Amino acid sequence: MAEIVIRNLRKEFGAFTAVQGSTFTIRDGEFFMLLGPSGCGKTTTLRMIAGLELPTSGQILIDGEDVSQKPASQRDIAMVFQMFALYPHMNVRKNIAYPLVSQGVPRAEVQRKVAEVARILRIDHLLDKGVGGLSGGDRQRVALGRAIVRNPKAFMMDEPLGALDAEFREIMAEELRALHDRMHATTVYVTHDQLEAMQMGDKIVVMNHGVVEQFGTPQDIYDHPATLFVADFIGSPAMNFLRFEGSAPAGAATVTLGDTPIALPELREAASGSLVLGVRPEHVALSDSAPLRARIEAVEYLGTTQIVTLSTPQGTIKARTPSTLPARPGDLTGLVLNASRLSLFDATTGRAFRTAANAGVNHG
Amino acid sequence: MSAYSVTEPSKASKWAAGLLVALYTIITLLPLVWIISTSFKTGPDSISYPPKVVFEPSLEGYVNLFTTRTRIAAEDFAALPPPETWYDRIVRDQGMVIAGQSRFGERFMNSVIIGFGSTFLSIFLGTLAAYAFSRFRVPLKDDLLFFILSTRMMPPIAVAIPIYLMYRELGLSDTHLGMILLYTAVNISLAVWLLKGFIDEIPREYEEAALIDGYTRFQAFRKVVLPQAATGIASTAIFCLIFAWNEYAFAVLLTSGNAQTAPPFIPTIIGVGGQDWPAVAAGATLFLLPVMIFTILLRKHLLRGITFGAVRK
Ligand SMILES: Nc1ncnc2c1ncn2[C@@H]1O[C@H](COP(=O)(O)OP(=O)(O)OP(=O)(O)O)[C@@H](O)[C@H]1O
Ligand SMILES: [Mg+2]
Numbered sequence: 001m002a003e004i005v006i007r008n009l010r011k012e013f014g015a016f017t018a019v020q021g022s023t024f025t026i027r028d029g030e031f032f033m034l035l036g037p038s039g040c041g042k043t044t045t046l047r048m049i050a051g052l053e054l055p056t057s058g059q060i061l062i063d064g065e066d067v068s069q070k071p072a073s074q075r076d077i078a079m080v081f082q083m084f085a086l087y088p089h090m091n092v093r094k095n096i097a098y099p100l101v102s103q104g105v106p107r108a109e110v111q112r113k114v115a116e117v118a119r120i121l122r123i124d125h126l127l128d129k130g131v132g133g134l135s136g137g138d139r140q141r142v143a144l145g146r147a148i149v150r151n152p153k154a155f156m157m158d159e160p161l162g163a164l165d166a167e168f169r170e171i172m173a174e175e176l177r178a179l180h181d182r183m184h185a186t187t188v189y190v191t192h193d194q195l196e197a198m199q200m201g202d203k204i205v206v207m208n209h210g211v212v213e214q215f216g217t218p219q220d221i222y223d224h225p226a227t228l229f230v231a232d233f234i235g236s237p238a239m240n241f242l243r244f245e246g247s248a249p250a251g252a253a254t255v256t257l258g259d260t261p262i263a264l265p266e267l268r269e270a271a272s273g274s275l276v277l278g279v280r281p282e283h284v285a286l287s288d289s290a291p292l293r294a295r296i297e298a299v300e301y302l303g304t305t306q307i308v309t310l311s312t313p314q315g316t317i318k319a320r321t322p323s324t325l326p327a328r329p330g331d332l333t334g335l336v337l338n339a340s341r342l343s344l345f346d347a348t349t350g351r352a353f354r355t356a357a358n359a360g361v362n363h364g
Numbered sequence: 365m366s367a368y369s370v371t372e373p374s375k376a377s378k379w380a381a382g383l384l385v386a387l388y389t390i391i392t393l394l395p396l397v398w399i400i401s402t403s404f405k406t407g408p409d410s411i412s413y414p415p416k417v418v419f420e421p422s423l424e425g426y427v428n429l430f431t432t433r434t435r436i437a438a439e440d441f442a443a444l445p446p447p448e449t450w451y452d453r454i455v456r457d458q459g460m461v462i463a464g465q466s467r468f469g470e471r472f473m474n475s476v477i478i479g480f481g482s483t484f485l486s487i488f489l490g491t492l493a494a495y496a497f498s499r500f501r502v503p504l505k506d507d508l509l510f511f512i513l514s515t516r517m518m519p520p521i522a523v524a525i526p527i528y529l530m531y532r533e534l535g536l537s538d539t540h541l542g543m544i545l546l547y548t549a550v551n552i553s554l555a556v557w558l559l560k561g562f563i564d565e566i567p568r569e570y571e572e573a574a575l576i577d578g579y580t581r582f583q584a585f586r587k588v589v590l591p592q593a594a595t596g597i598a599s600t601a602i603f604c605l606i607f608a609w610n611e612y613a614f615a616v617l618l619t620s621g622n623a624q625t626a627p628p629f630i631p632t633i634i635g636v637g638g639q640d641w642p643a644v645a646a647g648a649t650l651f652l653l654p655v656m657i658f659t660i661l662l663r664k665h666l667l668r669g670i671t672f673g674a675v676r677k
Contacts, residue, residue: 052572072575079576085569089591102578146577156576 002063002153002186003028004049009058009068011044011210018044020210021058026154026203029184031177033201035191037233041210042190043158049188050156051075062153073102078147079156083163084139086131086146092118093127096145103150117145120179136164140172144179154186161196173200194234198222206230216361224358225343228350231278237307239278242314243347247272255344258313260291263339265357274347277314281307283338284319286327290334299327310335396652403645407458410641424458425642427451429468429633429650433460468647471629476654477540478625479609482547486604487597489548490555491563495585497556498563499571509557516553521613528617538619546618547608554607555600562596563589598665602658609655626651 004026011019019041026032034042047053049060051072060068067075086095093114100110118124121141126134131142140160147155161169177200180187191197197204198218206213206221214226225231231239248255253266257277286308294310294317306323309316317335321327344353352358402410404421433455447453455462496502497509527546536542566589574584612627619625630647633640659666
């Protein structure tokens, strides 16, 4: 197993830049998520790590060795493709054995390993079947079997659950994570589903338009988004943005929204101009006496919690409150924002200002 | 629900369709049956009027096809020892003796060598070129592909005279190599285009999976792409073989002795000792066989391939 270091990795297709200077580190044994919307360069990044695409510039280090210009066959990496790419002219056993055959592993050893992998993935009974008639989940397991059979340095998975239906995704996601916890294999996993990334990942890289927006643990990224894009992309319902003009010097712990002072983590740099205050729905509380006034527009009941949609002079806000608290559309109320959980962004650059809360978080 | 079903045609239309197909089959097969039955008739049977449908089969046509025969003086003929072999006897029954071997066997072998040789070469080069066009960023790809197609736009026979002169200069006239190269040149554009279509249909992920599994590009091509492209290769090979096997005009123009193929040879049989229809029919029958056998052998692939890869994945 291995540590993978990505340095200033860049990929151009003709005039189009798919990945512009990514830098991040995947530690040994990590379950690492590449997250971003469609077309942001996730697959391209993964393919460069695997060696299916050569970078225009930048470095890929696997266990300290620069492999960026090496062919895929020499990188000792396994990959699970989105459509699985099982060899259609071979049966399940041959598919799983195929990576071992290329290494010249003796036959008996191949048989033993294939049997072992099939047992782990519970597909022993399918070994002599063709791959054509398999269900989505079984194909997925065969693809996984082909990946884990030879103990590669790392696994690449490109939306491996994308082809499965919703119910089955859950099961396979759990199986995948369980398999990882058992093998501790460095895994790079591509997804555009932020929930999947948050649930399964040890670390997440969020990409947009070929740029790494943020890199860190799911919790850091959720609590302290480094950019407006990340704040908006992660979490459902998304983070609320209150737009206003204002300024605050370094060291300040409040900003003025309209006439109302709002407390937030102490700023480590000066902020001024068009600003955006970010607050997650669960950090908004309703209190009739609070000075920040709002009007309830709609209430969405979700069992233990409810999503309350409110209109304020700064725009619409959603609050997640316990469903036991009364909230009726049309009522006027006040908002209390949880000061320690607020983020302040520069509206023009989209960047989050450094504060006492997010100082330790890795900006992308 | 209406009385009509989309999936199940009515009995009457099934009958009509069956009748139509049967009629069509008879019309197409009749000439073939006629040729094959004539090849098993004796000379007199083959020209009897009204034509004989039921007759005593004879190998006269085939024996005549492979031999040359002469008439000898009646007293010498009577003095001959009894015939030693079955084919001696058949020739003797016609009042002749075997003078030697005909050239049919040789011409037939030429057809086999040139037909299959050019098919192999077209497929070999065509597959490699089609793979490259399908998978790699080739500079001027579209222009090159169009150029390859354009070699097919002029009827080949339009350039017969230049090719004739060129081949004479190069010493390729009447050689196997010359004919193989010529037929390959004609077939290769078809092969590249057809095969590119088939290879485009094969998802790249299969090869990429093999590359990642530790195989080289060439191994991935051989072990993963080729088996997937088998259908396409089989149907393309049949197209190429049919052209090379049946080609007549260039064969007449460019070959005479050494590399003459069967098509220009078969009509000449008719002149050998009067109108020997059974021998001509025997030659035609044998000439039909290889393409038929080749097609039947590849039929399994062909049936899937004829849909041009539309139903896979
Ligand atoms: N071979 C290529 N040639 C030209 N452009 C390409 C090529 N491969 C990818 N691109 C472009 O690069 C961009 C990033 O593609 P990539 O496949 O990495 O996106 P992605 O993040 O994986 O998206 P998705 O979620 O849709 O799979 C896209 O705009 C795509 O059109
Ligand atoms: Mg992708």
